[in-house]
Amino acid sequence: MTLKYAKYQALGNSFIVLDDIRPVGRGREFEGMARNVCSQATGVGADGLLIVSRKQEIFAVDVYNADGSWAEKSGNGIRIAAMHLLNKELIVGKTSEVETGAGTCTIGFHRGNEKRRIISATLGAPIFEADKIPVTTAGKYFINQPVTCENKSYVASAVSIGNPHLVLFCEHFDFDWQTIGRVLESDPIFPNRINVGFVVAHDEANIEVRDWERGVGPTQSSGTGAAAAVALAVMRGFTDRVVTVQTQAGQLDVSWDDKTDQLAIKGPVEFIVAGEIDL
Numbered sequence: 692m693t694l695k696y697a698k699y700q701a702l703g704n705s706f707i708v709l710d711d712i713r714p715v716g717r718g719r720e721f722e723g724m725a726r727n728v729c730s731q732a733t734g735v736g737a738d739g740l741l742i743v744s745r746k747q748e749i750f751a752v753d754v755y756n757a758d759g760s761w762a763e764k765s766g767n768g769i770r771i772a773a774m775h776l777l778n779k780e781l782i783v784g785k786t787s788e789v790e791t792g793a794g795t796c797t798i799g800f801h802r803g804n805e806k807r808r809i810i811s812a813t814l815g816a817p818i819f820e821a822d823k824i825p826v827t828t829a830g831k832y833f834i835n836q837p838v839t840c841e842n843k844s845y846v847a848s849a850v851s852i853g854n855p856h857l858v859l860f861c862e863h864f865d866f867d868w869q870t871i872g873r874v875l876e877s878d879p880i881f882p883n884r885i886n887v888g889f890v891v892a893h894d895e896a897n898i899e900v901r902d903w904e905r906g907v908g909p910t911q912s913s914g915t916g917a918a919a920a921v922a923l924a925v926m927r928g929f930t931d932r933v934v935t936v937q938t939q940a941g942q943l944d945v946s947w948d949d950k951t952d953q954l955a956i957k958g959p960v961e962f963i964v965a966g967e968i969d970l
Contacts, residue, residue, distance in 0.1 A: 696728070697775055697965040698735060701767035701810075702958055703911025703940030705737040706754075708775045716744035716753035717761060717792070725755035727970055735968055738907045739765065741772045750776060751790035756906030760884075763793040764853035766914020766956050770810040773798040774960045778805045793853025801957070811957035814915060817922040817947070818851035825855070827880045834926070840874040847875075848923050852954065855885040855905075856919035860927065863891060864901055872903025886913065890920045892929035899937040912938035918954040921945040 695710035707728050725740040727733065739762070740755040752772040754762040762768075769789050776782045777800060787798045794815050801809035818824065819832050826833040826849050833849040838857070847859045857875060861868075872887040887903040900920050902913040917936040924930040925947055932947045943958040 692970045693967050694728075694970060695965070695967050696735065697778075698737060698963040699771040699774060699960055700963055701771055701912065701914065701960045702938050702943060704767040704913060705963070706739045706741050706765075706768050706771045707735055707737045708741045708743065708772055710779075712750075712781070713742055713744040716742040716751050721753070721755050722759035722761070724970065725757065726759040728968055729757040735966075738904065738910050739768060741768055741775075743772055743776065746790045749788045749790055749795070750782070753792065756904070757908075758906040760906040761792070762854055762906065764791045764796075764814070764915060766812060766814055766852070766916075766918060767912065767960075768914075769796050770798065770812050770914065770956075770958075770960050773800075773812070774808055774810055774962070777808075778962070791853065799957075803959075805962060807959060807961045809957065810960050811955060812914070814852050814918050814954045814956065816952040817919070817954060819926075821849065824849050824851045824885075825882055826885075827882060834923075838875055838878065838880075840871045845871065848926075849881075849885070850919050850922050852915040852918050852922070854915055855881060855883060856888060856916060857881070857885045858888045858890055858920055858923045860890050860892060860924075860929070864889060864899075868901050869903060869909050872909070876903060876905055886916055886919075888913070888916045888920050890924065892924055895929075895931045896933065897935050897937065898924055898930060901939065911940035912943065914943065914956050914958075917943045917945050918947075918956055922947055922954060
């Protein structure tokens with residue numbers, strides 16, 4: 692089976708988009724497909740695979756991590772899928788809507804061209820209730836709670852941006868955050884596993900992040916991870932609601948509107964290559 696694809700990256704977070712628009716975007720067959728095409732050794736190599744389908748009058752995007760697991764939402768992934776659809780002239784105009792596994796996102800197309808464009812996306816309201824993230828805990832929320840990695844205790848907070856995130860605030864990144872992320876991702880208190888972010892709050896308008904993504908490992912950026920970091924930074928009183936998030940591959944602008952409760956991200960998306968892969 693030969694598949695046509697395009698590969699994009701958003702601040703170092705890379706995804707493969709299949710050219711074909713599918714009638715249904717979620718199925719077990721895509722799990723093995725994702726493992727194959729995302730493999731650095733035997734495939735194209737990427738953090739995830741995006742399957743685009745039609746849902747009534749709008750497009751829907753299903754996200755598969757490099758390990759084949761399905762993800763409810765990806766902030767960078769939906770921006771990449773939207774740019775691919777724009778490049779193929781399947782959507783037109785300066786805004787569009789894209790359905791995800793966790794609700795509808797509004798996409799905004801800003802300056803740029805088919806190679807590189809600034810694209811924004813709304814991600815919905817953050818969810819802090821523990822049972823909706825989900826986190827197995829006695830309290831209603833999981834804020835400033837102890838978590839354990841290799842017999843050491845850390846303070847962490849959890850939030851859902853349509854997908855689950857655990858955030859640890861720290862003073863620097865001069866420690867083995869990757870091991871902590873790997874261990875905490877699969878901690879039994881997170882029944883669906885969890886994305887893990889490490890955050891340094893520099894001032895009221897600037898934070899820096901390191902991301903361990905569920906089903907992928909360390910990534911240079913995460914759109915929903917940046918939004919989760921800002922939501923919890925605001926809750927902790929570290930930042931205002933409009934924040935520049937410094938990732939390992941560049942800057943992402945994040946805002947949390949106090950009237951609509953909507954989180955939004957804005958940053959670059961770049962086309963890398965298009966081709967065919969024989970599975």
